[in-house]
Each structure stands twice: as C-alpha cells, then as structure tokens.
Amino acid sequence: MGDITRFITANAYLGCFGIVEALGLGADIVITGRVTDAAVVCGPAAWHHGWARDNWDALAGAVAAGHVIECGAQASGGNYSFFTEVADMKNVGFPWAEIADDGSSVIGKHDHTGGEVSLGTITSQLLYEIASPTYLGPDVSARFDTIHLEQIAEDRVRLSGTRGEPPPPT
Numbered sequence: 001m002g003d004i005t006r007f008i009t010a011n012a013y014l015g016c017f018g019i020v021e022a023l024g025l026g027a028d029i030v031i032t033g034r035v036t037d038a039a040v041v042c043g044p045a046a047w048h049h050g051w052a053r054d055n056w057d058a059l060a061g062a063v064a065a066g067h068v069i070e071c072g073a074q075a076s077g078g079n080y081s082f083f084t085e086v087a088d089m090k091n092v093g094f095p096w097a098e099i100a101d102d103g104s105s106v107i108g109k110h111d112h113t114g115g116e117v118s119l120g121t122i123t124s125q126l127l128y129e130i131a132s133p134t135y136l137g138p139d140v141s142a143r144f145d146t147i148h149l150e151q152i153a154e155d156r157v158r159l160s161g162t163r164g165e166p167p168p169p170t
Helices: 017-024 039-049 056-069 072-076 119-126
Strands: 095-099 105-109 141-143 148-153 156-160 163-165
Touching: 017 039, 039 056, 039 095, 056 072, 056 095, 056 105, 056 119, 056 141, 056 156, 056 163, 072 095, 072 119, 119 148, 119 156
Parallel strands: none
Antiparallel strands: 095 105, 105 156, 141 163, 148 156
16 A cells, blocks of 8 residues: 555644734724634734733733633533523623723623623633643733632622733744
8 A cells, every 4th residue: 555644734823913913904803814712802902902912911811801701601601510500591691801901801791681700600711621720822821820800790700910921932
C-alpha cells in the first residue's frame, strides 16, 4: 500500500481586537472568522472603553463576562445543578452583560422571563469547560480564581476583581 499520509489539523481562535478594529472603522455589524466565544463580548467592550491590548485586568473581566453569557440560558439556570428548583424554566430568559470601564460587569436577564441569575447559576457557568484557574485566550489570560461575585439585586450578579495576565505565546 505504500506510505499512508496522515492529516494533521490545528484550529486557532482569534481574539477581540479584529472586532475592535472593525468597530473603530465604523462597522455596524461585524462578521468574524473563528473567534473565541468571549471575543464577541470583549471586542465591543474594549472598543467602547478604549482599552489597550495590555489592559489585562479590564480585558480579563470582559472575558469572564463573555464566558458567562456565551452559552445563553446556561447562565440563567440551564447549566445549574439545581435547575429543578428554578422558576419558569419553560420561559427562561437569556443573560446579558453590562461591562464597566474597569472590566467589572453586571450579569442580568430581561425582566418577566423565567430562570434566574444568581450566585449559584453564575458560579456554575463560570466553571463550565474550565480546566484550571487561569482561562487562557488570545487576548488575555484571565485569572478565574480572582473573580468576586456579588448578588446586587434579583437576577443581577456583579463580577469584579478579575485579574488578567498576558496571553500565552501559543
């Protein structure tokens, strides 16, 4: 049969700064290639607040917020071990993130929808697909072991204190 050719593939996720550039050039809609799930949240936040590429803590905070809302209703009860105790999961509300200039955020959901945004649901989603305390990405390495969570109102959780470090070289 001869030599068997083996195929090797590598998938690279791009970060948020292509989105920042497109928004800076006046784009109303940005269609990306393969970017990280958090980049679609981090990009508009970085553009809006004018963050530099080395504003590690602010970027890390936005990445944490993006990670929380990336899977929709998982953050409002769908990924929660106690989902049977959450009200009205048939009409579950999808989460949103308000990101401040320092990278802290408030995660909430639309009023009059089911599910809940609570310390439990947000913690569950923060731990989703996490292998270590440092969440590696192309823009920043976000230290998930530094995130402070606070229930500030019904269906409103504040994430703050997230520390960031430079992204890995690969």
